[in-house]
Amino acid sequence: MSRRFPLILLLIALPLWLAASYGARYGFMEDGQWVGICADxxxxxxxxxxxxxxxMIHFKVLGWAALVTSVLAFFVPGRVGWGLAVLGLVFGVPAxxxxxxxxxxxxxxxxxxxxxxxxxSVGASLLAKNPQR
Structure with missing residues (x-):
């Protein structure tokens, strides 16, 4: 399996997730049919x-979850940070x-x-080689 396979899979899954999110918005939340059914x-x-x-929309749950996981992902190294970044996108796209x-x-x-x-990162490796900077 290629090293870029997870990234390619993510680039395919994100537009589908975005389409599903807009489907939920326009087909479920804003559709007049559901407003009438749920009123009765x-x-x-x-x-x-x-x-x-x-x-969840009113209290911005998805937005906060996306922001918290993305900020954590930025500081956590390795695969765990990468996974948190993906989770941030999973929350962020529907938000x-x-x-x-x-x-x-x-x-x-x-x-x-x-x-x-x-x-x-290049800067971290240079700093590790030359600690006087």
């Missing part, structure tokens, strides 16, 4: 999911689609920077 029958499980998703753009924009940028960062 609020006990349906679909309406409960819609209400809980609305609360972008579901009205949490304030936090999600920063989270997605930070996670993206962490994903493309070289395993060993």
């Amino acid at each position: 029958e609020a006990n349906r499980w679909e309406c409960q999911v819609r209400a809980n998703l609305g609360l 972008l689609a579901l009205y949490n753009t304030t936090f999600a924009v920063f989270a997605v940028v930070i996670a993206g920077l962490r994903l493309v960062r070289a395993p060993h």
Whole structure:
């Protein structure tokens, strides 16, 4: 398996995840049909999911989760940091689609920077060789 395979897989999965997020937004949250159904029958499980998703949007849960995991990923080295960055994108992409753009924009940028960062930065290796700087 290629060393770039996880990154290629991620680049394929992220647009699909974004499409699913926009599908949830326009097909479930903003669709007038669901507004009418949930006004009449609020006990349906679909309406409960819609209400809980609305609360998550209101309290910016996805945006905060994306921002926290992305910032952690930026400072955690190795595969764990890479995995946290992917998790930040998993939270950040739906947050972008579901009205949490304030936090999600920063989270997605930070996670993206962490994903493309070289395993060993040049500055750190120079500093380790020459500690007088």
